[in-house]
Amino acid sequence: MTRIYTLVFVIFFTSIIQAQQKQPNIVLIMADDLGIGDLGCYGQTKISTPRIDELAKKGILFTNFYSGTSVCAPSRSALMTGQHTGHTFVRGNKEIEPEGQQPLADSVITMAMSLKKAGYATGAFGKWGLGMVGTSGDPNKKGFDEFYGYNCQRQSHRYYPTHLWHNSQRIELTGNDLSQKVHYAPTLIQEKTLAFLEENKDKPFFLFVPTVLPHAELAGPDDVFYTKYKDIFPETPHKGNDYGPGATIAGYASVDKPRATYAAMVSRMDAYVGQIVDKLQELNLLDNTIIMFTSDNGAHREGGADPVFFNSTAGLKGYKRDLYEGGIRTPFIVSWPSQIKTSKQISHTAAFWDIMPTVVEISGKNMESYTDGISFLPTLTAKGKQKSHDYLYWEFHEDGGKQAVLVDGWKLIKLKVKSEQPHFELYNLKKDPKEVNNLVGQYPKIVKKLTAQLEAAHQESPIFPLYRKKN
Template sequence: MKTQLTLCISGTLLLVGMSGCEKTPERPMNVVYILADDLGYGDVGCYGQQIIKTPNIDRMAKEGMLFTQHYAGCTVSAPSRCSLMTGLHTGHTQVRGNREITPEGQQPMREDTYTLGKLMKSAGYTTGIFGKWGLGNPGSVSIPNKMGFDEFYGYNCQRQSHSFYPDHLWHNEEKVLFPENENNACKTYSQDLIHEQALKFIRDHKEQPFFAMLTYTLPHAELNLPHDSIYKMYENSFEETPYIGKFDKVYGGYNTSEKPLASFAAMVSRLDKYVGDVMAELKELGLDKNTIVIFTSDNGPHHEGGADPDFFKSYGPFRGIKRDVYEGGIRIPMVAWCPGTIKAGAQSDHISAFWDVMPTLAELTGTVLPEQTDGISFLPTLLSKKNQQAHNYLYWEFHELNGREALRSGKWKLIRQPIVGETILELYDLSNDIQEDTNLAEKYPDKVKELVSLMDNARTESPYFDFGREK
């Protein structure tokens, strides 16, 4: 008999067979996975942000567990999300870059791809995703409803998510039109609609196990949002330089933002409000102690559309931003919350990454993993157990800017860039040099040789992605 994680009446999670719990087990744990877009490690208060207010995420950390060494799947959106969805690092994923399809969509995954949605459906969960998809194009085999999700509401295409006032969103396979937003008018705000649909999904499925992915596009540019009370907290707080731009629904870009600093801060605080709404909804429904909520981000902060990561120190104590494979581009906030199950006020230095989410949910639900996975379950860490396995190494690759690779093994990190051209090897000791300032490659040639060997063997060739020489 498969083991599965169930909630006993005592309120304590145990990994046991059905006969291992003397009291009748209740329904399996729900899972809500909240994924911010381009939110940096240092953009929230519990990770050191001093200007932007994030009281709900901070409370989530106070009542749950904060991870200090969690990593995104990549340093840009699509490959990072593919890593999350498939339990593979970018040396093995099908999608390894933001490969665009016009007029709408990105590089699709194959029809037989095993995803988080398929895993959770096989475990008896109702599944939903609300926000940005970015892993296929409309009409392809790689849309949410064909990748294991019962319900989808949001943007299929990440370029179109650059506008928060779109002319359409998708509800499953139906296009939902917003003619009032034509010609870049700002009438109907997408994030509120997406948030409302996510809360409705939770309410509608309160009597059955559910898996909800809330993939908001905040605080990714464009830097525009309703000028409500959240915006007004920051409206006159900064000396501003307007960002002048124009959004094109086929080719992307970003609309003008009159006050980009205030807008960015308000977008983070609005995201924080959404997190608070989810926590409140779960509590009101009596599901807060039966739902694991995870909050994180898809990669490091951006410097686009008027955003200024230097002003807010969005990268925290690290070097680098989005598109870098330095820590600031790939190390991200992650907070986990489930009162009575996840220890309040806990902090974990366990090294984990997006490709660990699939094995974690597999262990949570007693589901057999596919043969190929790069991940290790961090469920023991969530439950404050001492039997947590560790990675031998973590690996990333990035296919823009002539290609970049990174590998972390323990305290050591090797960066190889550019891949096309005159390649430089950089070796850092993260235990003493978290800002990656001192390249130790010449001092420790044997360590470089060891990590280069791991790096060379970490990846398989891709038919579409070849470090800037896309086929």
């Protein structure tokens, strides 16, 4: 009888482990301000990104993928909630003193909360920006078992910050006092990222890596990454807000060789992606893990960054804070060895708000909150019919307000939204992907149709109002 009980016990727990293994591990890596043209697999020639390029060669590369919007917090909100910026809770970079940004509300359901409910261990390592520790937007309250990194995106302007956060614990970085540079934050965050994989290797997990690289400031150790580039580009030093007396958190330090430093930061990020892949391989988890790589918005021009020199937008118009393609079109690469056997480029149009319904479906569960997204799992697995969007929508609350809507290749952009005389631009992306020819005066019926869609997509928020109040 003892042997029978032992056999039943073994079979029971083996079946549990096997059931857990059927749920794929999910790794979502999001760069900060990385342009679509900054990766070799999207055409970059000056910066080396072999590990991300390798993911693309073995997986799926999307050519028409869009971020939540063109700046940090609202784009991340769209990602986490599966809702575009006309619906998602956080619509702008609203700062909270002394540290943090406008928090997600208690009522908001995030991707991490859904996956945690589906039985996943959850961890986030990098930059959060959706609610300070102790608020309703605290990452531990939004589905993450563990968080390590910058809670506040203002603090992340410094790569040698005074502190980071590990859940509710403020981790003081001794020596980093805005006059000395001792601890490089990305290195510390990467160590915690790899530790999470080791600690959760025996259960399904969701690893979110919102790395701060290569966001300004331009900074990093004088190591192998910098040495690779320091003498190959023509350079003009950038004067900034240096470490030392009078330095502020939100400043960007001076940099002697901004191009070399930026390239080094992108290559460092690429190497960190490779370390995650290697750790998954070491733990025999790679085959059953889906890895997604993207960027929160288009290329930036701050702190000495030179996106023109690197062709960081791959020839597209606009940069971070623009709703032109260069501000919102982003790289998106998916690797999933057990499901994706042949590499391919996909022209399916998708956006940040599609990721949540996709990963929830992958977990074996159904969406329990409203989403503007459409799962692109059929595109990944080549099984079933892929549904498409009727429209994509974005809004941006600075610079007088901006809105954009994309319908069947036609893109309408509304500028100076908060003024009495807004400006409209219309582009046919199928014929003019670089948005050179404004056709607003030639197609009044299309403008009228897209204007109606633009207005319907936006639900006014009392916390983040977009429209000018009328007396």
